[in-house]
Amino acid sequence: MVTIYDIAAKANVSAMTVSRVxxxxxxxxxxxxxxxxxVMEELNYxxxxxxxxxxxxxxxxxxLLITDITNPFYTTLARGAEDAAKKHGFRLLFGNSDENLDKENEYLDTILKTRVDGVLIAPTGDASLPHLETLRRHAVPFVLLDREVPGMESDIVLGDGKEGARQLVKHLTEMGHRRIALINGSLTASTARQRLEGFREAMKLNDLAYSDDYVLETSFGPRSDLSEIEAWLDRMTPAPTAIIAGNNVLAVEVMxxxxxxxxRVPDDLSIVCFDELASYAEIDPFLTVISQQAYQFGYLGMQMLIERIQEGEAAGPWKKIVLPSELLVRRSVKNVG
Amino acid sequence: MVTIYDIAAKANVSAMTVSRVxxxxxxxxxxxxxxxxxVMEELNYxxxxxxxxxxxxxxxxxxLLITDITNPFYTTLARGAEDAAKKHGFRLLFGNSDENLDKENEYLDTILKTRVDGVLIAPTGDASLPHLETLRRHAVPFVLLDREVPGMESDIVLGDGKEGARQLVKHLTEMGHRRIALINGSLTASTARQRLEGFREAMKLNDLAYSDDYVLETSFGPRSDLSEIEAWLDRMTPAPTAIIAGNNVLAVEVMxxxxxxxxRVPDDLSIVCFDELASYAEIDPFLTVISQQAYQFGYLGMQMLIERIQEGEAAGPWKKIVLPSELLVRRSVKNVG
DNA sequence: AATGTTTATGTTACCGATAACTCTAAATTA
DNA sequence: TAATTTAGAGTTATCGGTAACATAAACATT
Incomplete structure (x- = not known):
């Protein structure tokens, strides 16, 4: 391998001069x-x-540590993060925790050993707290994405899940639905809690009955076994006329x-969810969704991170960006009014 | 930052002893x-x-350098590569060339500066040759994915595009189609050439007329402007009854x-393509496709790369893995027999 | 008892770059 | 002309580890 000393020798200067060039x-x-x-060109230095x-x-x-690389929300986010990193001359390592705390921990080890300048992380949930504390203890700047972790202050990019849930319920009631169910991710993720809270509030606001039976708490990730969902569907009597899914993956699992x-959807049952499905794979988008600005999650998060790194101590108080989401009405809700 | 010397001092041993531990x-x-x-634990070393x-x-x-991070073929591949890398204790950097030679070149620079142990690369096309030559010159082991580059021997994982094209044509003819068109990626990519070749051979074999007018050469990546496809559709008279898309992105663009x-598809026109759409986003898969084992592309490619790295000179001749693909018949082809 | 081995640990040099300081000859100034 | 400044280098130490060699004490062997 050609070093600065090889260049120095061949050019009859000191290594320092080469470094300066x-x-x-x-x-x-x-x-x-x-x-x-x-000489550098000659030797392919x-x-x-x-x-x-x-x-x-x-x-x-x-x-960049995300929780599900097969989820288009996160790949779009990754794309935004990559673009922002590249713009500022940073290189990007990435990992995929699979909503799994142990995997997250393994990546944490890599992160510390590699002495990366900063971390953009979508935590698996509240249990990620010790991991974040480790980062903080080692003075590694980080920005949280998508999920808050109680007990840890930091820069963060969030969506407004409560408002999203409200909008979904509002849309469904406007379409005449009164028995609305919610399938949600684990409540150890702040997003799941927010969406549940928004759901309950909106149900109350619209004078709709809320029952725990109509809410399923499961995982945001894909699964091989649908029996949990089957059992839930059976449990709900009378059956709901509409289901809100806590994210895109859950919508697909339900469908x-x-x-x-x-x-059939929406003839027999209406479905709406948070997050878009695949970015371009849908020729004729079918699902009515609360669309989040996935690219901006990554881009803005990365920008905050780099700012924090470059300003060091002087970066000031923690920043929180809440990205608005948008209701996109399509064809997965039947008008039962 | 705590170093090996801090540990050594506090434990009253030499740095070398710490290193040995x-x-x-x-x-x-x-x-x-x-x-x-x-002492290491005490100091959080x-x-x-x-x-x-x-x-x-x-x-x-x-x-890992891929050409389109929003394409599920590549994210699935990435997942395979990540799993294999992790299994062998390697960490993974990644980049996204966007089918763009300049971006590829920028990542090449990063690759060389970072002194990575190896590269898994889906080249943008034949023009990537100088990039690969640079890697070779700097003795960086690499494995090619998905696309061959004439003039460069190396380990490689490929699909059998020719056979795939044959199967698609065969299926279409069995469904009674005789005017079949092909929309393809740039012929600077070996996959596009293979698929075209297979298409022509199969057309001949089935006594179908081949005309250049029915073939559009464009880019495999997503686009903002559909006018090129519009013009092509107008140009074909009489209109084809079926279109083969060179990859999933093109199928979506046509649709x-x-x-x-x-x-409407398939009522007015039938469509088939190479590669699956989103991995889980499709609840009720609609497109008839030639499905490639995306995960295996990444997993096996990574395995070959690591083998090459660990065996060094002794790794023997270049290996070539050709992964079979599978025709999945769904609902995007109309029986016009 | 003298010597050879083994075990446990230390010393030194180096990986490839850069920061901080030093040095020399030419240019500028008084 | 002598003193001072400055442009254009070079020297040395260092980042945080590890390989290779060195060494001291404990143990085994003749």
Whole structure:
């Protein structure tokens, strides 16, 4: 491997002079600069980032940890994060925790060992607190995405789940629905709590009966076994006329289950959910959804992170960005008025 | 930041002893080992991977470069690659070239500077040759994914595009179609060439007329402007009864265009394509496709890469894995027989 | 008892870069 | 002309680890 010393020797200068040429620092005569540059090209020299990182005490690396790489909400978010990182000259490592605390922990280890300059993280849930505390203790700047973690203050990008739930309930009532069910992710995730809370409030506001039987708490991630959902559907009597799904994955799981029973959406049952399905895979979008600005989650989160890194101590108080979401009415709700 | 020397000082041993404890090398008395471990915990010590990388001349980092992070084929592939990397204790950097040679080049720079141990790359096309030559020149092991690049021998994972095209044509003819069109990616990508070749051969084999007018060469990536596809549809007279799309993105773009014209699939026009759409977003899969084993592309490719890295010179001749694909007949083809 | 082995640990040099300081010759100033 | 400044380099130490070699004490061997 060609080093700065090889260049120095061949160009008859010191290593420091080569370093100065590379980084455009200090004073170098045009003649020397040209000579060094020529030798660098001749030898195909590429600076060793590891060596620089070691002495500069910064790696120029950031880490993006998401919970489900097959979920278009997160890949779109990732795209936003990547664009923002690239714009500022940072490189991006990434990992996928699969909504799994142990996996999250393994990635945490990688993050610390690698001495990344900062972390963009969608935590699996409240139980991520110790992980975040570890990051804080090691002075690794981080920005939370999508989910709050009680007990940990930090920069954060959130959606307004409560408002989203309200809008969904409002839309459903306007379409004449009165028996509305909710399938939700684990309440250890703040998003699930928010959406439940918004749901309950909106039900009350619209004088609709709220019953725990009509709410299922499960996981936001994909599953192989639909029996939990089957049992829930059976349990609800009388059957709801509409279901709100806590995210896109859950909407799909419910629709799968219904499909298996020969039930059709929206003819037999209406469905709405949070988050879009695949970004472009849907030719003729069918589901009525609360659409979140996934790209902005990543882009703005990354921007906050980089700001925090570059300003260091001077970055001021924690910032919280709440991104508005939008109701997109499509064809998965039947008018039963 | 806590270093090995801080541990050494507090435990009254040399840095080397600490290093031995960390790496489980050499001989250490149980007493010393325990003492060192205790101090490490007390001080929350985490080894500095950069420093290790520098002296060991390996980073334990791999790089995955894909061409479209919003395409489920590639995210599924990424998932496979991530799983395989993790299994072998490697960390994964990733990038997204967007089918863009310049972006690919920028990532190449990152790859070289970072001294990653290996690269898994889906090249944008034949023009990636100089990039691959640069990797080769710098002795960076790499495995190609999905696309061949003429002039560059290497380990590679491919699908059988020719056979896939044959199967699609066969299926369409069995359904009575005789005027079949093909919308394809750029022929600078080997996949596009293969699929075209298979298409022409199959047309001939089935005694169907082949005309260049019925083939559109465009880009595999998503686009904002559908006019190129509009023009192509207008150009074909008589209109085809079926269209083969060179990948999932193109199928969606065509369906969007048709949707805009009020044409319905499959009633007015049949469509088939290569690759699945979103992995779980489709509740009730509609498109008849040639499904490729996206996860295996990533998983096996990563495995080959790691093998190549670990065996070094002794890894033997280049390996080529051709993954079979499967025709999944669904509802996007009308029987016009 | 003298010597050879083994075990446990320490010393030194180095990986490839940069910061901070030093040095020299030429240019500028008094 | 002598003193001072400055442009354009070079020297040395350091980042946080590890390999290779060195060493001291304990134990075994003849």
């Amino acid at each position: 590379i980084n455009n620092t200090g004073r170098i005569s045009e003649k020397t600069r040209a000579k060094v540059k020529r 590429v600076p060793n980032q590891m060596a620089r990182s070691l002495v500069l005490q910064r790696t120029n690396l950031l880490f 799968r289950t219904l499909h298996g029973r020969g039930l | 960390i790496n489980n090398t050499g001989r250490i008395s149980e007493k010393t080992r325990a003492k060192v471990k205790r 985490v080894p500095n991977q950069m420093a290790r990388s520098l002296v060991l001349q390996r980073t334990n980092l791999l790089f 969007r265009t048709l949707h805009g014209r009020g044409l």
